[in-house]
C-alpha cells in the first residue's frame with residue numbers, strides 16, 4: 256500500500272473500525288444510527304381532522320349507500336373505483352392485485368368496500384370468462400412466436416381481477432395453460448348457471464396489414480371470412496356430429512340473440528373507443544353474427560371478442576405491452592358494466 | 607507473502623437513480639439504478655433475457671417488473687426482490703470493468719461502497735450480504751464521506767451530496783465523521799420531480815406528462831433564483847404537440863428543496879466549534895446530480911449571508927465524485943484492514 260498521509264490514515268482507521276463493528280454486529284456511535292429526518296408530523300388540528308374522517312367514513316358510507324339504493328349499487332362499486340384504476344394501473348402483472356393508493360392505514364373505509372353480492376338484486380350476477388384456446392391448442396401464433404392462448408389467458412386474468420372489484424361473480428373456464436374442449440367450456444357455463452359468457456380471442460387475418468377489432472354474437476353468417484374464422488375457432492369442438500346439428504338449430508330460435516347482440520355492441524364500442532387513442536390504425540369492424548360453438552351452445556347471452564390480430568406485427572408489439580392488455584381488460588369491464596346497467600335498469604353511465 | 611493473488615480495488619457509489627464504479631484499472635462506468643425482470647411469458651419471449659439492468663431495463667419498462675431498489679439509497683426493508691435487484695446492479699457494475707472473474711487465479715476484489723450517510727444497520731448488513739460472491743472484501747462508507755475523501759476535503763469542510771433520493775450532509779473536522787456530523791434529508795431530485803409533476807397536473811391538466819418526461823426537462827432546464835430564459839416544453843395534448851411555458855413551475859419545484867437543505871446546513875454549521883465555523887462556511891462542497899441545478903451555489907451562499915457569508919462550490923465531476931472517493935479509500939486501506947472486512 257502506498258504511503259498514506261497521517262490525516263487520511265486517521266479517517267481511514269475510523270472507517271475500517273466502523274465496518275469491523277458492523278461485521279461483528281456491534282453498535283457504534285459512528286455512522287448509521289440516526290433516523291432519516293422526516294417531514295414534521297401533522298399539526299394537531301390536522302390530526303384531529305384525520306381522526307374525525309376516520310370515524311365518519313364507515314357511517315357516511317352506509318348512509319350514502321342507503322340513500323342511493325337500489326339503483327346505484329353498481330355505480331357505487333363500479334364507477335368510482337374503476338375510473339381510478341385507469342390512472343393507477345401502470346404495469347400491474349395480470350395476476351397481481353390492483354394496488355390501491357396507500358391511504359391512512361387506520362381509515363379502512365376511505366374506499367367503498369365490495370358489497371355483499373347477495374345484497375344486490377342483480378339480474379346479471381355470474382359471468383364466465385373464457386380465455387380462448389390453451390394447453391395443446393395454442394390458437395393463432397404470431398411470426399415472432401406470441402401465441403393466442405397466452406394473450407387470451409393474460410387478458411382473462413386481468414379481467415377477472417378488475418371484475419373482482421365489482422359485485423359480479425366471476426368464474427373462468429381456465430386459469431392456466433390447460434387444453435379444454437369447446438363443449439366443456441359450454442357445459443361449464445351452463446351447469447354453473449352463468450348469466451353472461453365472454454370469450455376472449457385474438458384474430459389472425461389477411462392481408463397482414465389490416466388490424467380489425469370485432470365482436471361476435473351467435474347467429475348464422477353467410478360471410479365466407481366469418482365462416483372460415485368460425486370453423487377455425489370451432490376446431491377444438493368435442494361435439495359429436497348429431498349434437499352439433501342440434502346445437503346449430505338452436506341458432507335460429509334463440510331469444511338470447513338480442514341480449515348477446517347488445518352485450519357485443521357495448522363491448523365493441525368500449526374496446527374501440529379506448530384502444531383507438533393508442534392504436535389509431537385499429538379498424539372498427541363492429542359486431543357480427545357467427546356460429547361459434549361456444550356461442551351456440553351456451554344458454555346465456557354470450558359473445559366472442561377478437562381483441563386484436565396476431566398476423567400484424569405492430570399489433571403483436573402492442574399486445575406484448577402489459578399496459579395495452581390492461582387497457583383491453585378495462586374496456587371489457589366497461590362494456591360488461593354498461594350492458595349490465597342497461598339490463599338492470601340502472602343507467603348511470605358517464606356519471 | 608502479502609498477496610498471492612492480484613488485488614483489485616473498486617469504489618462504488620450506489621445511488622437511487624444512478625450507480626457508478628471507479629476501478630483501479632482506470633475503468634469508470636455509470637448506470638441507471640434500474641433492474642427489471644420480464645413480467646410474464648410474453649415479455650420473456652420478447653426480451654430473451656432473464657434480467658435487464660440499467661438503461662436497457664428502463665427502455666423496456668413496459669414489459670418488466672421494474673425495480674429501483676435503492677429508494678433512499680437503502681435496500682428496501684423486507685423486499686427480497688429488491689435485494690436481488692441490488693445484487694444485479696453490483697454484478698453488472700463489476701462486469702463492466704472487465705475483470706476476468708472466471709480464471710483460477712482470479713484477482714481479489716476489494717470494494718468500497720458508498721451508502722447514504724445514515725443507513726440503518728440492518729440495511730448495511732443486507733448490503734454486505736448482497737455483495738457475497740461479487741466481491742471478496744467490502745467496506746461501506748457514507749456517501750458524502752467518500753466524496754470528501756476523494757477531494758481531500760478532510761478538514762473544515764461541509765459536503766452536501768444531493769442525489770435523487772436523499773440529500774446527504776457531512777461535516778469534515780479531521781476525524782471520521784460521527785452521527786453528529788451527518789444528516790440525511792428526503793428532499794432531493796425525486797422530490798423535485800414529484801413537485802414539478804404535481805404543479806404540471808394542477809396548472810396544465812390537459813398536458814400528458816409522465817415522471818420520466820418531467821425528469822428529462824428538469825435535467826435540461828433546472829434553476830433556482832432568476833430564470834435565465836423561459837422554459838418551454840412540448841407536450842402532446844389529445845395527440846397534438848402543444849407548447850407550455852413552465853418557467854414558473856420549474857423554478858418553484860427546484861426551489862422546494864432549498865428551505866430544508868439550507869436549514870440543515872445552518873444547523874450543522876452551528877454545531878461546529880465557533881473558531882472553525884468561518885472555515886467551514888467557506889468550504890461548502892455541493893455534490894450529486896441535483897447539485898447541477900443552475901444557481902444552486904448562489905442560493906446556498908445567499909443563505910449564509912446572515913452568518914457573515916460563505917462560499918459554496920459544485921464538484922467538478924458529480925457523477926464520479928463518490929466512486930472516485932471510494933476507490934481512493936480502497937487503495938489507501940491496508941491489506942490487514944481488508945482482511946478484517948472479508949466476506
Ligand SMILES: Nc1ncnc2c1ncn2[C@@H]1O[C@H](COP(=O)(O)OP(=O)(O)OP(=O)(O)O)[C@@H](O)[C@H]1O
Nearest residue numbers: 621622623624769770771772795828894895896898
Ligand atoms: N442538470 C441537472 N439539474 C437538476 N437535476 C439533475 C441534473 N442532472 C441530474 N439531475 C438529478 O440528479 C439526480 C441523480 O443524481 P445522483 O446520481 O447523484 O443521485 P443518486 O446517487 O442516484 O441518488 P442518491 O444519492 O439519493 O441515492 C436525479 O434526480 C437527476 O434527475
Ligand SMILES: [Mg+2]
Nearest residue numbers: 621749769894
Ligand atoms: Mg448518490
Ligand SMILES: [Zn+2]
Nearest residue numbers: 387394456457
Ligand atoms: Zn381464437
